[in-house]
Amino acid sequence: MRVRITALALALLAACAPEPAPLSDAPAPGDPTRGEAVFRAGGCGTCHATPGSDAAANPRLGGGRELVSRYGTFVAPNISPHPTHGIGAWTDRQFMAAMTRGVSPQGEHYYPAFPYTSYARMRAGDIADLWAYLQTLPPEARDNPPHDLRFPYDNRRLLGVWKQRFLRPGAVAGAGDDADVARGQYLVEGPGHCGTCHTPRAALGGPDYRRWLAGAEALEGPDGLPAPNITPASPLIAEAGLDEIAALLEPAETHAQSHRWGEGMEAVRRNLAHLPASDRRAIAAYLKAIPARE
Ligand code: HEC
Ligand code: HEC
Structure with a gap:
């Protein structure tokens, strides 16, 4: 009951919720x-x-x-x-x-x-x-x-x-205004939706923005692996160079190091493999620039 x-x-609350502002004009084709x-x-x-x-x-x-x-x-x-x-x-x-x-x-x-x-x-x-x-x-x-x-x-x-x-469309992390970092920020916080797995959940299942990318418990789904902390609170992000972090974003077959590859992250890696190497480096630059969150 x-x-x-x-x-x-x-x-009832939902019924009273104000409608968001209308969209601006449709963009060019x-x-x-x-x-x-x-x-x-x-x-x-x-x-x-x-x-x-x-x-x-x-x-x-x-x-x-x-x-x-x-x-x-x-x-x-x-x-x-x-x-x-x-x-x-x-x-x-x-x-x-x-x-x-x-x-x-x-x-x-x-x-x-x-x-x-x-x-x-x-x-x-x-x-x-x-x-x-x-x-x-x-x-x-x-x-x-x-x-x-x-x-x-x-x-x-x-x-x-x-x-x-x-639903907060503004930038999440304060990451400075370096051009690479800004590109990485756009990719991670926008299309890459990295926060859906790597950010812990708040009540009601939404992202806990205060602990952005701080890692999450075992994910729901078939492999059930936890998504690691990918802020500089993780020794890996804090200590590795940009190229090493960018290499962690490449599919396992191109990667010599043995790793517990999660299927969810592997799918992300296969997708990121279609982007230029400069984009993976930009993501690495962003991960090193954001605030460390335990
Ligand atoms: C993690 C899984 C996931 C990813 C990644 C994802 N979607 Fe979806 N998408 C869904 C689910 C689940 C729904 C159904 C949502 C609902 O019914 O409310 C959906 C719904 C949609 C719809 C509405 C379809 C309809 O018939 O009303 C569109 C359009 C869409 N997605 C486009 C995209 C595009 C474009 C991308 C990539 C930029 C994308 N989605 C990435 C899971 C995903
Ligand atoms: C579907 C869930 C999911 C999404 C989306 C996702 N990840 Fe992951 N990520 C994981 C899991 C699970 C692991 C651990 C297993 C592995 O490394 O394959 C991981 C591992 C990583 C690692 C290695 C960290 C370490 O300590 O070894 C990095 C770096 C990383 N992800 C960055 C990203 C970035 C950047 C994005 C967005 C472009 C992203 N992830 C999107 C689930 C996800």
Whole structure:
């Protein structure tokens, strides 16, 4: 009963939550070639590629991957350009709203299993390029199975309250104004969504921004590895040089050192491998520049 009342109170609060300001004008048409790099930096294929398809070469974004969490199981939807099964009938503005405000074309809140709290920090031009790239991928005629979530998490309206607390599109860490560090900051805090695994959770499951990148308990999911602290509080980040840290961002097969490679991080490494080496170094520079957090 208590749960029910809390859920009701939250739903009422959600109903009263003010609507965010409207989006500014749609950006100019994007560039699909640049958009592929944004797609890799954002790791979209890791969740949205149809299981069994080859996300590396020619991503088929029919969805269907199950994401197990303490709230239940989410199923990544079809984001291929199919007009009815995917998002092919969307406008670029609707895509922008999904990415930066976590709102669907029908005005419903998305679950943060879709890491829009990070994507909200992406530049409009990058989102336009990403949108242009997505149009070049094959349309997939696959239905979206529903999520299987426990009560009260099956109610999207509760997410209004959650978003007021955790959707903060500003920069997270004070990292100085070096150009490399700034590029790394953009990649980590924006498209890279590194905080979803490496930042501990606050109550209600959102990121604890005061302990940004300070590491998290065993992750939910098949391998259940803890995500290490990647601030300078970790001796590794504090002591290693930029090239050594950048090498930790490369896939295991290119890496001599033996390591307990987590599948989640390996997918990130395979995505980052599509970016220029200067971007991995920029990420390393950012990790060394942010405040140490235990
Ligand atoms: C960690 C897994 C994960 C990653 C990474 C991810 N998504 Fe998603 N995405 C989801 C889930 C789960 C949903 C469903 C959210 C919901 O139903 O509220 C979703 C929903 C969406 C939707 C809404 C689809 C619809 O039918 O309404 C779009 C668009 C989308 N994602 C695009 C992207 C793009 C573009 C990227 C890369 C920049 C990306 N996602 C990365 C998990 C992910
Ligand atoms: C899906 C969850 C997940 C995401 C997203 C993620 N990581 Fe990781 N990361 C892990 C796990 C788990 C490990 C430990 C296992 C391993 O090293 O493979 C790890 C390890 C690391 C390490 C090695 C640290 C050490 O002490 O050996 C670095 C550096 C790192 N991640 C940086 C990043 C950066 C930068 C991003 C964003 C571009 C990122 N991670 C995104 C889960 C994640």
